Amino acid sequence: MNRHHHEFDIDKELESAKQLALSELVRQLPEDEPSLEWRSQLNERLVAIPRKRKSFWAHPVRLAWVGGVATIVLVWLAMPQPVKPGIRQDGVLESVLVSEHAQTVAVSEIAGAGLNYYESQRHTSNRPVSEEWNESDLDTL
């Protein structure tokens, strides 16, 4: 680092009379005003901006791409949607299940459990009970 940096206060230097004199000289430089032709050209370029934005749809490749995507979407929407058998599509599956369960419980409470198949067969059979005895029944005697 140079020796002058140790004592160099840039804020003070920038506000010195000589620096301000130089600043004043720059400030006194004449104004620059663009010509009317410049402004007219700028207007033309500004007016052209929205046209450029619309040109997206005028591009044949982009237009074809967008058309293709739209066609695929329309075909997909027009196709009948497969419905899974046994599943209600209206969103009331839970209420149907609850209703079925409630009916089953109600029937059971009214009719009772009843006899199972074997019990009902025993009571309806005309054959004597002893016919069904076997060797193992001897041990119970």
Place this chain on the structure above:
Amino acid sequence: MELLFGASILSRGGLDSASEQALIERCRRNDFEAFGKIVDAYQGRVFGFVRRMVPDADEATDIAQEVFIRAFQGFQRFDARSSLRTWLFRIAHNLCIDRARKLKRAPAEATLDAIGDEDLVFDVPDSRWDPETMMLGEELRSVIEGSIATMSEKLRSVLLLHDREDFAYDEIAQTLNVPVGTVKSRLFLARAHLQASLNEYLGTEAPRK
């Protein structure tokens, strides 16, 4: 169209904050008339800045137009964290630097170390340094313009923004995206460059008197 003929009414004065904000809101809706008023207010300053940053007159003309076109296209992204003036000059500065990069002429960064002690002494015992008596004649103006044109873009932009456009240090730092300390050192170096040019001019002029 009002946009076409409304130029230069407010070329230097700018806009007050309320009306500027109202114009910005209209510009966000692609209002050409509102944008025309903004161009009226800033075209002289932006044009002058670009013309001094870019030596080629045709290029400067084109870049100055491009500044306003970019601004018009970018108003949706302008979040008003900085002032409209700072934003416009940031666009202008970036376009000028882009142009310099395209020419593959990277602006060299001067440092305070690179300057000799004699360049740092501003106490020149010469009555012609008095700014009140030192009126800008055609010849002197040409010397100053030439000096500005020959300094690096980095020094030039700071000098123009501070001494011509009255930007504060922090405003320049925001515009150029550099620290405030860098702004101050660049300004000092730019003025040192200008003083060297003037010293040379005054030194050659003195014997004629």
